[in-house]
Amino acid sequence: MADYPVKWFSNDMGGAPVLGDTAAGDFIALLKACLVTGFNVTPVASATYEAESSEVQVTLTTGHGFKAWQVIEVSGADQESYNGQHRVTSIGSDWVRYVPDAAPSVSPATGTTIEIKAAPVGGWDVVAEDVDNHRIAFKRTDPRATGHVLVIENNGNEGQYPSGGEHLAMMRVCDSFTDFDTFEEACTNYWPASHNWSNKDEWHFVGDSMLFYWIDRYANSSKMSVFTAGQIESLMPGDASGFVLNGIGSGSSHEWRSNDVYYTDFGSFNYGSFRKIARSYSQLPGSVSWQTVGIGSAFGDLASYPNPQDNGFYVATGKILVTESGGIRGFMPGVLQPLQTSSVYHSKIVDNVPNLEGVPLLFLLVTKQQAYGTDEVLVAWRLDGWDK
Structure with missing residues (x-):
């Protein structure tokens, strides 16, 4: 039987979950639909x-x-x-x-x-769900997966969120999890969970049984930003802690209505703001920062478009490195580096890119850096298997 381990979803698909103007569980329903139920x-x-x-x-x-x-x-x-x-x-x-x-x-x-x-991504199970308080916990069933549990809290302005942060979801990676009151936390970050201030409702979701990307348009400047949770392709045999998480801040210096600082720096290389990997290569308790490394300083930022010499469009075929503490921990699954940026490719799927013929690639314009939310670069995701 044909195998389609990578699934892609977007807001304009029929029956797609809708993010409303408030948090209150919408984001949890979206994740559950994409990962588990379809x-x-x-x-x-x-x-x-x-x-x-x-x-x-x-x-x-x-x-x-x-x-x-x-x-x-x-x-x-x-x-x-x-x-x-x-x-x-x-x-x-x-x-x-x-x-x-x-x-x-x-x-x-x-x-x-x-x-x-x-079809849902599959390989992700709901191990606990608290509908009244908008909480859910996912665990992966893939035999290659680490034992981490991803716990999401999406309850609006209840509890620990400051004013302006009620449209965020808390993403918590747990080394162990018994219930919502009994767990061992590895790292935590925040993701956008509504479209309250965006002038356009747009989101994309790409994932497999090990890791997923959430690409969302939000905040006043209405740009897209990349969030990821899951397991990298580690260079360490038996790496039990290669679970990465990135996000955005939740506090007085990172107000939700901000035009720029509320985006991730996923579009740039060698940045580590609000990025955590469950444990360092030593496997000792305590999360550490991680960065990505590609060609140059950012995705889509090496050459002009179209390429002056041949009017071409190119994507690097090599994997994106994940570094930690000055060394290489592994590779970022499924994501590739366009060498040029053009808005004509946003939200397009192309399978005839030079040297990647036959590989369907999803292209999205995303913010380049947290402090420069209006700068956008092109990022590509493979829609075939990420083990290639």
């Missing part, structure tokens, strides 16, 4: 295999909301070739198409109730 469950009117194209065309209702490159999950067909996870190759107003693992023995598909939905 969304946009839609009944299938018909599913027909076309031998000439080797594709299945699924007829739905008008305005179904599925997108090309999205990974869907089909269930309920009597013929297993129709079922399972598939990447959407093309869409129409009332249909989607995908390539099945094998040619079905019967066409059209039969089944009492055939359904399609946005």
Whole structure:
């Protein structure tokens, strides 16, 4: 069966979770939908295999909301070739198409109730949930994963958030977790959890069973910023603490309404603001800062666009390094460095970049540095397997 370990979601997909103007659990519902349950469950009117194209065309209702490159999950067909996870190759107003693992023995598909939905990332389980207080805890089931539990609190202005911070979610990485009152914390950071001050509702989510990226547009200057939680590709055999987290501040010097300082510096290299890795390479208790290293000083910042010599557009094929305490801890999964920046690529998926032909890449314009929130650079994410 074809394997699609990396899933991509965006706010403009059909049935996508909505971030409102207040925190109050919206962000938790979004994470749960992307990681565990999926969304946009839609009944299938018909599913027909076309031998000439080797594709299945699924007829739905008008305005179904599925997108090309999205990974869907089909269930309920009597013929297993129709079922399972598939990447959407093309869409129409009332249909989607995908390539099945094998040619079905019967066409059209039969089944009492055939359904399609946005496939969840998978490999993340909910180990605790407190609906009343907007708290949830996720643990990964992948055998390669460390034992960390990711605990999210998204309860608005209750408890420990200062004025202006009520639209944040607390992201807590725990070395051990029994319940919401009994845990051993490794590190904590804050993520945006509403679109209260943004002039445009836009978010993207890219992840696999080990790590995910949350790319959100928020705050007064309405720029996108990158947040990540999960396990890096470590150089250390048996690294039990290679869980990274980044975020933004929550305090009087980092007011939510700020035009620039409330963004992450993920777009730049060799910065470590609000970045923590669960433990250092020594594996002794206590989180430490981490940085990324690529070519030059930032993503998308090496050459002009288009490239003057050939009018081309290029992405570096090498992995992004993760450094800690002056040494290399490992690599950042799934993210690649465009060598140029252009707004025409924002929110586009391209699979014909030189030297990366056949690899679908999602491009997003994101803030470059925390202190320069209006500067944007282009970052790319692989939508195929991150183990490559």
